[in-house]
Amino acid sequence: MRIGILGTGSLATALATGWSRAGHHITVGGRSPDKATALADTVGGHVRPVPDVAADADAVLLAVSWSGVPDMLRAAGPLDGVPLIDPTNAVDHGVGVLHASPAEHIAATVPGAHVVKAFHLFPSGVWTDPRDSTVTVVMCGDDQRALSVVGTLVTDVGGAPVVLGGLARARQLEEVAGFVIGLAFSGVDPRSAVPSAP
Template sequence: MRIGILGTGNVGQALAAAWLRAGHDVVLGSRRPGDEELLTGLKELLQAGLQVDDPAGAAAHAEVLVNATPGTASVALLASIGAPALAGKVLLDVAVGFLEDESLSHQVVSLGEEIQRAFPDTRVVKSLCTIDRAVMVAPESLEGPSTVFLSGEDAEAKRIVGGLLADLGWPADALLDLGGIATARGQEHFALLFIGIALSTGTFKFNIRFVPPAAGAEAS
């Protein structure tokens, strides 16, 4: 599959490396695609087949476009690409926006919802924003099974994203479809609890798991 990733930071690079290993055709979108320092830092990924282009080029390449940019800048960057170029595409949004005081930039309406409203013809799916980049691409590194969430309006888009999650190592029973894009609010707000857990335990490499009631347990 042709994947375009917007954002050249740690998350974008981790996802690019994992999907390259799975055999996908990956283009990383950067505002400075010819920057020598950037290309030097991406040397191993380039040798593995990664391509680097500007954001519009990454979007044009993509069957699935991944937003791994800072959440406070995501909508503006997507607007610079333009709604017509994004129409019909699956957009996997993994971003969360933080302000300088470390509060969330999207406290009422989630970034996922804002993107979907700004680009109604784009099929937005929110996922992977509840975990660290290391766990995103290696769920088997945890002691046991855990859960990754999906939010979005388009069932086929969520199926496609589910396939890409499988290529990262997530089994089908780890995926929990929360429903429409409004449920992305819960995913993004989990970032505050995530930080609290990380600071308390001294590690960002963890996840949570949905644990259903025991068989035969009476409903409350």
Template sequence: MKIGILGTGNVGRALAVGWAGGDHDVVLGSRRSDDTEWRAELAAALGKDVPVVDPSSAVVGAEVVVNATPGTASVPLLTGIGAPALAGKVLLDVSVGFTEDGALSHPGESLGEEIQRTFPDTMVVKTLCTIDARLMVAPGSLEGPSTIFLSGDDAEAKHTVAGLLNELGWPTESLLDLGGITTARGQEHYSLLFLGIAGAIGSYGFGIRVVPPAQG
């Protein structure tokens, strides 16, 4: 499977390394793809030979496109790539948008919903935005099981994304399907609680777990 990852920050880099270790053709998309010095620094940081191309080239032939760009820049960047280029693809959206004052950029409608509304022929699945980038590819480093959420309108797209999460080390029992893409609001709004917890414990390296009621 070809996976085009848009964004080369902590999230994009972590996911690129996580999936490049499997049987996938992973490509990073960046507006800085012409900067040879920066590309050399990125390759050294990744420790793997992952091609870096411009965003439009990254989605060509990709079955799954990962949006790991800043949430306030995601829709303009995707619009620049164009709806026809994204049509029929699964778009795994990890991003959350913040304004300069630290507020959510999408208080009434999630970024995942905006992307789905803007690109109706693309199957958007929101996931992985409730944990730190390092834990996305290392769930086994937690002391116990944690929960990862999926939101999206297309069942087959969520099945594809679930398989990719399994490959990162997330067992099926850790995956919780919340329902349609409107439920992405809860995932994105959790980021405010996430920051509060991180401040309280002095670390971003934690997960959360949905604990069901006792039976009987």
């Protein structure tokens, strides 16, 4: 697939690395052209200005800080018809209080995009480290094709995709992030917080 990555931080790097290893084509856009170039070079991908990242993408990852989501969505444009992966968390790390539902906000901001909540529960390193157990990636979304595309991308980084339900249930998943991150801060393996997929 052709995957657009919006953002150049830890999660963008980890998933771009994993998807590149799986044979996907990566296009990176970020507010810092230097960081976008560095990430693209690292994964053997390409750089584009943010408004062009979704142009011919099969899926786009919105890997920016919650506070940067409005700016990035404004720059990225309408994203109509694009499976848009939302891994963002608007929680206080270590405390777990959810300040807003990112998925609801994103879906309202770019209503033409097919938002899929996914990849928000576990530390980014999970997606590049070989492990002896499969990570369950619970997803929410309203578009079946987008869920199928993202499910493939979950599998390609060693995860097991499971659909909880439509985007109206994303808030339940986002609350789980506060719980899981809180456990991780206490030294508990965060993978143990989510049931294993069959």
